[in-house]
């Protein structure tokens with residue numbers, strides 16, 4: 177991919193050519209919902225339990241109620257309002273049933289490669305151990321026959337885990353890595369809680385064992401401990417989830433060389449870390465900076481506008497499609513609509529994130545050749561191989577940064 181950086185961007189896709197004319201007259205270049213649905217997509221940021229539909233939770237509840245009439249949890253379809261998912265998978269059957277539905281949903285949305293993530297859970301009452309929870313998900317993934325979608329699993333450490341629990345999660349990931357389905361480790365959970373320093377050993381072990389590392393990063397403005405972002409970067413992640421509140425330095429007005437945010441931003445860009453961005457999640461969960469003073473923000477406020485023109489790959493993700501009810505096709509459509517991303521650029525977003533997946537080279541090769549073939553079939557100017565894919569990186573932005581640094 178590196179040589180692609182030196183090739184000029186094709187004339188037909190420069191934003192300057194497009195800005196100023198009405199969108200209606202540009203339909204050949206602009207994606208509609210159908211294009212976004214058909215586009216072969218890569219989902220790298222999806223939490224298993226947050227991706228379950230309410231209807232599936234209802235099915236799981238009814239089955240449990242049949243087996244245990246005394247089970248006193250209220251029907252989730254009644255107890256949980258639409259748009260909120262809060263239900264534990266406590267039996268092997270429910271883990272398998274929910275996982276299968278989630279896989280089916282991503283497959284039918286045109287996802288060709290999926291990395292699901294989950295925190296290993298144990299439930300004493302039902303005898304479900306963390307290991308059984310994970311092996312049930314893995315066997316469901318294995319038995320899910322899909323001609324188009326390949327799935328991998330990331331085991332997540334909860335920020336409120338103890339040091340020992342985090343190490344146990346990494347041990348589980350190492351144990352099942354050899355089969356090729358467990359590919360990485362994540363850090364997630366309440367961003368206002370926990371002291372990430374206690375996870376140093378766990379992530380070091382993950383790294384030593386060639387597991388991919390992705391971290392929920394800068395989800396809130398003030399992290400619970402000073403220097404959290406530096407500590408997280410010291411875990412050597414390949415990918416960062418959300419990366420919101422380093423946003424001050426993404427805005428050129430407040431760009432001052434030397435401040436902490438600026439240093440972190442530069443570090444991320446220099447390492448070319450992949451940024452996993454979840455538009456609907458960030459807007460609806462009000463995670464973006466409170467620019468309008470009323471706690472609300474709009475899609476236009478999203479930091480996608482900063483990242484997608486940098487040389488950090490951007491992977492759009494749903495985070496919790498069961499909660500935010502926006503599938504990955506819709507996330508691509510939202511990006512296109514709010515940031516004037518044309519068909520080629522949308523395709524390029526997917527293509528450029530392939531190298532950031534945690535699966536092996538053969539999977540990357542499969543994805544690249546299928547994306548290239550799809551691009552050609554759909555008359556996109558994609559070149560013949562990944563070396564000849566045109567770039568969309570905005571070098572003006574880099575020049576702007578350099579001049580800001582000198583002042």
Ligand SMILES: [Zn+2]
Nearest residue numbers: 223364417495
């Ligand atoms: Zn997440």
